[in-house]
Amino acid sequence: MNLRPMLRDLAAILGHGHRGALRAYLVWAVVYGVLQGVATALAVPLLKSLLSDDTAGALRWLAAMAVAVALTCAAGHTQAMKGFEVALTVLTSTHRRVGDHVGALPVGWFSAERVGRLSRVVTDGTVQVGGLFAHLLTPLVVGLATPATIAVAALLLDWRLGVAMLVCAPLLLVVFGWSARLVGKGDELSDAAAVEAANRVVEFARHQRTLRALGRTARGHRPLDEAIDRQHSAGRRAMWLSVPGVLAGGFATQFAFTVLLLVGVLLALGGDVDPVALVAVLALAARFTGPLAELSALSGAVRMAHNDVRRIAEVLEQEPLPEPETTAELPRPGEVELSGVTFGYGGDPVLRDVSLRVPPRTMTALVGASGSGKTTVTRLIARFWDARAGTVRVGGADVRQQRTEDLMAQIAVVFQDVYLFDDTLEANVRAGRPDATDEQVREAGRLAGVAEIVERLPHGWATRVGEGGAALSGGERQRVSIARAIVKDAPVVLLDEATAALDAENERYVQAAMRTLLERSTVLVIAHRLPTVVAADQIVVLDGCGVAERGTHAELLAANGRYAAFWRERDRARGWRLTSAR
Numbered sequence: 001m002n003l004r005p006m007l008r009d010l011a012a013i014l015g016h017g018h019r020g021a022l023r024a025y026l027v028w029a030v031v032y033g034v035l036q037g038v039a040t041a042l043a044v045p046l047l048k049s050l051l052s053d054d055t056a057g058a059l060r061w062l063a064a065m066a067v068a069v070a071l072t073c074a075a076g077h078t079q080a081m082k083g084f085e086v087a088l089t090v091l092t093s094t095h096r097r098v099g100d101h102v103g104a105l106p107v108g109w110f111s112a113e114r115v116g117r118l119s120r121v122v123t124d125g126t127v128q129v130g131g132l133f134a135h136l137l138t139p140l141v142v143g144l145a146t147p148a149t150i151a152v153a154a155l156l157l158d159w160r161l162g163v164a165m166l167v168c169a170p171l172l173l174v175v176f177g178w179s180a181r182l183v184g185k186g187d188e189l190s191d192a193a194a195v196e197a198a199n200r201v202v203e204f205a206r207h208q209r210t211l212r213a214l215g216r217t218a219r220g221h222r223p224l225d226e227a228i229d230r231q232h233s234a235g236r237r238a239m240w241l242s243v244p245g246v247l248a249g250g251f252a253t254q255f256a257f258t259v260l261l262l263v264g265v266l267l268a269l270g271g272d273v274d275p276v277a278l279v280a281v282l283a284l285a286a287r288f289t290g291p292l293a294e295l296s297a298l299s300g301a302v303r304m305a306h307n308d309v310r311r312i313a314e315v316l317e318q319e320p321l322p323e324p325e326t327t328a329e330l331p332r333p334g335e336v337e338l339s340g341v342t343f344g345y346g347g348d349p350v351l352r353d354v355s356l357r358v359p360p361r362t363m364t365a366l367v368g369a370s371g372s373g374k375t376t377v378t379r380l381i382a383r384f385w386d387a388r389a390g391t392v393r394v395g396g397a398d399v400r401q402q403r404t405e406d407l408m409a410q411i412a413v414v415f416q417d418v419y420l421f422d423d424t425l426e427a428n429v430r431a432g433r434p435d436a437t438d439e440q441v442r443e444a445g446r447l448a449g450v451a452e453i454v455e456r457l458p459h460g461w462a463t464r465v466g467e468g469g470a471a472l473s474g475g476e477r478q479r480v481s482i483a484r485a486i487v488k489d490a491p492v493v494l495l496d497e498a499t500a501a502l503d504a505e506n507e508r509y510v511q512a513a514m515r516t517l518l519e520r521s522t523v524l525v526i527a528h529r530l531p532t533v534v535a536a537d538q539i540v541v542l543d544g545c546g547v548a549e550r551g552t553h554a555e556l557l558a559a560n561g562r563y564a565a566f567w568r569e570r571d572r573a574r575g576w577r578l579t580s581a582r
């Protein structure tokens, strides 16, 4: 059983500042185990003295034993306190370390599967790892240090018995290691199934409206049923996998004890050990195998705990987006530029050799068929991902040469899938700029039409919007999101215009707010509405991984290329009249 990988992962989780505390705890746990072994070994001369009527000698050994026991208690207390300290560090700092780290990871890392695992890691995982020090590591270290000390003492008593113990120990550890691996494998199986089932439950709860509309009730939602079935069968497999290991561990310990007894009895029968020494040998053999039996019982749990430790360490090992120490100069504030950008999410490129420039305080509309890469362009500008080739510049500087907070200070985003925090309306608008004054928040609210929502709500600005903004309509959520962008007052605004038809009131507010944003910022909009496209200083048409056309609305219509065809198609599909907007 190799503890080194787990200790290495634990040290990684704790970080540089706390590794000394882990080392101190381990040293004290070893001292505690050794002292337990010494106190046990002292029973041998004590027994010998007692059985040979040497009272004075017995008293001396008794005193020595008392000292050893007192030292053992002191060491036990110290190691427990040190373990407590490290456990507390794990519990308090791991969340922060994981949180800080995850915050620097590329957005592409956050797949649904990883998000499900992450929530398990930071809730369950950290608690399990914290408990490791109290319930597992100490018995484990003691289970190794005490038998080792006893084996050394046995060597002094009778070398043959000592050698028998030293031969048994590694064999036992091999069996325990095998048993632990089986349990660990079962744990990995059931953990993967549990993460999947948890994700399916969340999906089932979150998307009730869609599922009901599709006629899927709890019974009929096959992915959830299947995930739960898989979790059950993984649990069963994990249990069956652990059975042979647990049996083999117990059997091996009993076998070792029997071997030691046999060696002792054979030595006594051969006249090499007197009966008095034989009693002592038996006592030592019992104390040798006792902690090992405990080790056998713990080995599976230790492996499972190591899996938890590994999962946290794995998150911390993920490479964050590389960041410079300081942000480069921004020679052209408000400008956005992609030059020769190629990017794909894994397989084929979604964008190939794309170049476009959005001059400061102008509006560029991105248009193109669904899946042509419009959203991807905005994600690269906000550096949610890094381009495979080419350069993305914001403010005239490569986004990779800017610190995340400096880059994000230049950009406000209004996405379609607006997420509002389960907080008040005011807090949700202020999220754009936490240090905004009340007046600035109110003004942004007025410009984006949030003030009008506020008037209708019983608690005004203090009304809570529910998780994700559930208490507001889609159009209202978008207004809050636009108010956020206005209050942020960033030089660049990335806007994904709503595809869903807005009612006249929402439409009016959104258009008015866009005018406000345009007065102060550079706007790159994924445009779905004709008035937006017509108003743009530049229209960029994405098609087939690249820029197919660019120009103003009139220029592109005159060119009668992709854009003209594209809008004629939309015109037919939605009944829009392209000509009437001119």
Ligand SMILES: Nc1ncnc2c1ncn2[C@@H]1O[C@H](COP(=O)(O)OP(=O)(O)OP(=O)(O)O)[C@@H](O)[C@H]1O
Residues within 6 Å of the ligand: 345, 350, 368, 369, 370, 371, 372, 373, 374, 375, 376, 377
């Ligand atoms: N997170 C992702 N992982 C893998 N592929 C993705 C991811 N996001 C988008 N894609 C793929 O990249 C391509 C471009 O997607 P993108 O969302 O940029 O297009 P879009 O033009 O914005 O589409 P739409 O108008 O439908 O929103 C699509 O083929 C899409 O399936």
